[in-house]
Amino acid sequence: MNQINRRRFLGSVSLWGGAAGLAVVQPAQVRGTAANSRLKLGVVGCGGRGHWIANLFAQHGGYELHAVADYFADVVQNCGEQLQVDPARRFSGLAGYQALMESGIDAVALETPPYCFPQHVRRAVESGLHVFMAKPDAVDVPGTLEIARWGRQAGQQGQCFLVDYQIPTDPLNQEVVRRIRDGAIGPLLMVRTHYLAGTFSDPPLTESVESRLRNLVWVNDTALGGGYHVNACIHGVDGGLWLLDQQPIAATGVSRIGRSDPHGDSHDMFSICFEFADGTFMNHVGSHLNSVFDVRCVAYGQAGNAEIGYTGTAQLNGESAYEGGQIENLYQAGAVRNIARFHDAIQSGDASNTTLAPALRSALATILGREAAARRTRLTMEELMRENRSIPADLSGLALDARLPGQVHGI
Numbered sequence: 001m002n003q004i005n006r007r008r009f010l011g012s013v014s015l016w017g018g019a020a021g022l023a024v025v026q027p028a029q030v031r032g033t034a035a036n037s038r039l040k041l042g043v044v045g046c047g048g049r050g051h052w053i054a055n056l057f058a059q060h061g062g063y064e065l066h067a068v069a070d071y072f073a074d075v076v077q078n079c080g081e082q083l084q085v086d087p088a089r090r091f092s093g094l095a096g097y098q099a100l101m102e103s104g105i106d107a108v109a110l111e112t113p114p115y116c117f118p119q120h121v122r123r124a125v126e127s128g129l130h131v132f133m134a135k136p137d138a139v140d141v142p143g144t145l146e147i148a149r150w151g152r153q154a155g156q157q158g159q160c161f162l163v164d165y166q167i168p169t170d171p172l173n174q175e176v177v178r179r180i181r182d183g184a185i186g187p188l189l190m191v192r193t194h195y196l197a198g199t200f201s202d203p204p205l206t207e208s209v210e211s212r213l214r215n216l217v218w219v220n221d222t223a224l225g226g227g228y229h230v231n232a233c234i235h236g237v238d239g240g241l242w243l244l245d246q247q248p249i250a251a252t253g254v255s256r257i258g259r260s261d262p263h264g265d266s267h268d269m270f271s272i273c274f275e276f277a278d279g280t281f282m283n284h285v286g287s288h289l290n291s292v293f294d295v296r297c298v299a300y301g302q303a304g305n306a307e308i309g310y311t312g313t314a315q316l317n318g319e320s321a322y323e324g325g326q327i328e329n330l331y332q333a334g335a336v337r338n339i340a341r342f343h344d345a346i347q348s349g350d351a352s353n354t355t356l357a358p359a360l361r362s363a364l365a366t367i368l369g370r371e372a373a374a375r376r377t378r379l380t381m382e383e384l385m386r387e388n389r390s391i392p393a394d395l396s397g398l399a400l401d402a403r404l405p406g407q408v409h410g411i
Contacts, residue, residue: 050111166334185301220264253373
């Protein structure tokens with residue numbers, strides 16, 4: 001099973017403080033530290049969020065935007081021009097990421113459709129690069145196991161590996177979780193989460209998958225993006241699992257397609273109940289139809305309740321009340337914090353990689369929830385892992401090297 005025993009992997013996800021084989025190495029041994037404090041960064045995936053987050057890396061001051069890659073030549077050229085990346089280090093086509101990782105960078109930021117992540121992470125770790133990646137880790141169980149394998153390998157080799165979730169970066173959310181851990185609302189009994197947002201453009205299918213790779217259309221496609229639950233609802237599920245600090249053993253749910261003219265196969269309406277070994281459960285509702293963006297996680301204990309989220313307020317109610325406050329714009333603030341944390345970890349030689357285990361937990365939980373809801377049944381984590389079902393994407397017709405007319409680069 002992708003070189004990782006299922007039962008051992010399930011246990012290790014909840015037991016890891018970060019990745020197995022944690023490493024703290026001397027700064028002189030790590031790329032881009034001490035003698036070379038500005039890290040040479042490559043960004044793979046230069047569409048909307050990729051271009052946006054590349055700007056945030058540039059604004060940090062500790063990174064040099066050294067190379068960029070995207071399937072589409074026009075996208076990578078636009079990003080490269082705006083960020084003043086040498087034209088010789090603007091790579092396109094399916095093989096662009098390989099050229100980028102051979103261009104002399106220290107670290108890579110992965111902002112592609114999640115289908116690509118297992119392959120890109122493997123290449124990055126084998127190349128000795130530090131890895132900053134978007135969520136989710138993968139679209140299916142085999143892909144998640146690949147991320148587990150190479151994320152663990154990164155830690156053992158002293159490479160930093162960060163998965164960019166934003167809810168856990170907020171100081172108010174952190175304080176609420178700390179107080180819950182200290183018993184402020186008593187034993188946890190139930191968690192309720194929701195993710196409400198709009199939908200993404202879902203145009204008619206064409207002969208090639210190429211048209212699905214632009215403008216986040218791929219979120220509608222399970223093979224490319226994992227579907228709405230795995231790609232988007234994962235923020236709410238991740239927050240709930242952070243509150244509970246454990247992995248679900250089963251999920252029961254229902255889901256459907258609600259958008260009026262669907263072409264991708266992803267469902268966009270979800271109601272899922274996750275079960276945990278200690279008897280607690282978590283109810284999640286996801287809606288992706290013209291909703292005002294709202295992501296909340298509420299924990300109910302014997303002595304009160306608590307709220308955290310991507311939006312709204314973080315607070316505790318009950319005998320040990322905590323007023324908390326308004327959560328700031330986590331879309332940007334969370335990314336900025338993670339970019340700084342990534343830089344600090346590389347500079348200090350800290351490859352403990354503590355975001356990896358929670359990210360793997362959330363990826364598996366949302367895959368479990370997606371499958372249970374689509375089948376309208378109860379599905380256990382053991383059954384999901386035993387199935388080990390791969391969701392292939394048809395990439396036929398895509399170009400290995402997609403250059404603009406007259407463009408020359410080093411692929």
